[in-house]
Amino acid sequence: MKIILAPMEGVVDALMRDMLTRIGGYDLCITEFIRVVDQKLPERVFTRFCPELLTGGKTYAGTPVRIQLLGQDPHWLAENAVRAVELGSPGVDLNFGCPAKTVNKSRGGAVLLKETNQLYQIVKAVRDAVPPQYPVSAKIRLGYDDTSLTLDNAAAIAAAGASMLTVHARTKSDGYRPPAYWPWIAKIKQQVAIPLVANGEIWNATDARLCQQQSDCNDIMLGRGALALPNLAQSIRRDEPAMPWAQVLQLLMHYSEFEMCGDKSQYYCNRIKQWFSYLKLQYPQAAALFSQLRVLRKSSEILAALQQALHLAADDTTG
Structure with a gap:
């Protein structure tokens, strides 16, 4: 295959x-x-x-x-x-x-x-x-x-x-x-x-x-x-299980860091929201976070929201 x-x-x-x-x-x-x-x-x-x-x-x-x-x-x-x-x-x-x-x-x-x-x-x-x-x-x-x-x-x-x-x-x-x-x-x-x-x-x-x-x-x-x-x-x-949500958030942070530093940084907000429109189909947590991100217009605001979500997910896995 x-x-x-x-x-x-x-x-x-x-x-x-x-x-x-x-x-x-x-x-x-x-x-x-x-x-x-x-x-x-x-x-x-x-x-x-x-x-x-x-x-x-x-x-x-x-x-x-x-x-x-x-x-x-x-x-x-x-x-x-x-x-x-x-x-x-x-x-x-x-x-x-x-x-x-x-x-x-x-x-x-x-x-x-x-x-x-x-x-x-x-x-x-x-x-x-x-x-x-x-x-x-x-x-x-x-x-x-x-x-x-x-x-x-x-x-x-x-x-x-x-x-x-x-x-x-x-x-x-x-x-x-x-x-x-x-x-x-x-x-x-x-x-x-x-x-x-x-x-x-x-x-x-x-x-x-x-x-x-x-x-x-x-x-x-x-x-x-x-x-x-x-x-x-x-x-x-x-036959791997679905990637855990905390790991997805780490991936999103990695993506954000590179995208915001690259030559397409002006598209970052639209691209990360577009990715979330797909993630929410598999992850309920993504749907909740997307409702927060969709009204944000600045890259720094989106990055801060992702960082907060990552901290919360880390607390959930350790707690």
């Missing part, structure tokens, strides 16, 4: 990848997408999205990090894919699943699921350009408005030479509303021979096993569930 950390735009950045892979259980990470339009991007763009390029293309824990590209032009995607592997990315992933309106309006992400031939042309151009030792993977949803092209799209991506296909088992129109339609992945598996990765609505080890059973797919990708339960990968792989 392979467990892959999903690319979540504006959420799973290098710091989050570092923390979650240190906890363990992941075989691969995919970066947030790099938008490609009509030029070969400079090195600084790649290292901004993937600073792991400077450390051998791996996180501190040794987990490989694969760059993801998003766009609609086969030539320029191929040019940038070559640059990505030249800079040290252990392969390239292509985003055909992003549901964001701004991305879809500019003919990127999930909207390309309406254009089966374009999917083929993009994957083939990238596969032909990237040296064969580097994998070229893709991520799709089941479709845009419906599933009428699901099998055709998957077959086109496989025929174009993709090394792996991750399937988020919902359409763009489904958004993130449950359920995820895992049996559709089993249908795709009957049509294509390349390795498949199942994605969507995996919140715990029980979900993972059910997903594997219904999708007939051993490999999985974790997204929101990994933020809700930071040791989800190890819970699935090793």
Whole structure:
């Protein structure tokens, strides 16, 4: 079984990848997408999205990090894919699943699921350009408005030479509303021979096993569930119990210290609140603390609230 950390735009950045892979259980990470339009991007763009390029293309824990590209032009995607592997990315992933309106309006992400031939042309151009030792993977949803092209799209991506296909088992129109339609992945598996990765609505080890059973797919990708339960990968792989709340708070403090000192410090308040919106799905304590944090506007205020919560949690465990 392979467990892959999903690319979540504006959420799973290098710091989050570092923390979650240190906890363990992941075989691969995919970066947030790099938008490609009509030029070969400079090195600084790649290292901004993937600073792991400077450390051998791996996180501190040794987990490989694969760059993801998003766009609609086969030539320029191929040019940038070559640059990505030249800079040290252990392969390239292509985003055909992003549901964001701004991305879809500019003919990127999930909207390309309406254009089966374009999917083929993009994957083939990238596969032909990237040296064969580097994998070229893709991520799709089941479709845009419906599933009428699901099998055709998957077959086109496989025929174009993709090394792996991750399937988020919902359409763009489904958004993130449950359920995820895992049996559709089993249908795709009957049509294509390349390795498949199942994605969507995996919140715990029980979900993972059910997903594997219904999708007939051993490999999985974790997204929101990994933020809700930071040791989800190890819970699935090793049957670990949920990380204790006090340990989660220590993780949040570690995240805060690095985020507030980094070049994205202006986003800290929004990012920590966004993380809490997932944590509260698994931890009642997070829901209570989130109601306090959501009205705070200053980083120092949020940090103080986290420190107080950590002290209280420590008292609870020792008392």
